Amino acid sequence: MSTTTTITAAIDCTVTAPATLLFAVAVAAGTPTRSESLSIEVDGAPLEAQEIVAAAGTRLHRVHAPIGALRLRYAAEVEASCPPHPVTDEEEVVYLRPSRYAESDRFHVLAPTRFAGLTGQELITEVGAWVNGYLRYIPGSSGSEDSAIDTLLAGQGVCRDFAHLTVAALRALGVPARLAAVYAPGLIPMDFHAVAEAALDGRWQVVDATRRAPRSSLIRIATGRDAADTAFFTVLSGRVRFGPVRVTVYAHGGLPPEDPSQPVYL
Numbered sequence: 001m002s003t004t005t006t007i008t009a010a011i012d013c014t015v016t017a018p019a020t021l022l023f024a025v026a027v028a029a030g031t032p033t034r035s036e037s038l039s040i041e042v043d044g045a046p047l048e049a050q051e052i053v054a055a056a057g058t059r060l061h062r063v064h065a066p067i068g069a070l071r072l073r074y075a076a077e078v079e080a081s082c083p084p085h086p087v088t089d090e091e092e093v094v095y096l097r098p099s100r101y102a103e104s105d106r107f108h109v110l111a112p113t114r115f116a117g118l119t120g121q122e123l124i125t126e127v128g129a130w131v132n133g134y135l136r137y138i139p140g141s142s143g144s145e146d147s148a149i150d151t152l153l154a155g156q157g158v159c160r161d162f163a164h165l166t167v168a169a170l171r172a173l174g175v176p177a178r179l180a181a182v183y184a185p186g187l188i189p190m191d192f193h194a195v196a197e198a199a200l201d202g203r204w205q206v207v208d209a210t211r212r213a214p215r216s217s218l219i220r221i222a223t224g225r226d227a228a229d230t231a232f233f234t235v236l237s238g239r240v241r242f243g244p245v246r247v248t249v250y251a252h253g254g255l256p257p258e259d260p261s262q263p264v265y266l
Contacts, residue, residue, distance in 0.1 A: 100147070
């Protein structure tokens, strides 16, 4: 059975004041890739993009864009996600700290009380199940500045909100946790997707509390503390009027079965 996954991403926007922009749409460094292309243009003129490789192989592309209509197109055929790497001492520290969207220091009462007596794999699985049961997945129900606390109070959100709440709870329980942006075959509606990763026994395992796509088919894009590190589009300076985003992901060999109780590693 073929394991090839075909990916396309299209981002359109209007630059209304000269801007420095950062994109995270390319599959992570080390991903087994058959073909790949990335083009960025403003009013039909190509822009030179500087590639910066960050945490866990995140490939960022920085451009300096003049005023005009910006058009990004990305396409790739990949055979699998990038190979997993062991949890480092630095990561154990970095991904236990509170961060902008996963303020785990505000969960140090709720989390230990809710998950008292649980450890290891049982704890990680139960946190994912709790977030899945507690939150309602409602497209458009949250904003780009919403944090894990906002999501907890609202009781609803989209994938990044599910991931932030999962990450914050795990960190408050002493489990290093981080956010990964991924391409997700089978996701409906199709879009960029966000999941949590938890460190256990020296490995990073995927925790997707949305349960909207098989974890073993996910393709890593970006990795970081939260959405501030993994957003597919960041305006570093200037002004931009955001336009449509279109993502397609197709797994040619079909979708694998999914069992939320079993660990999966990207």
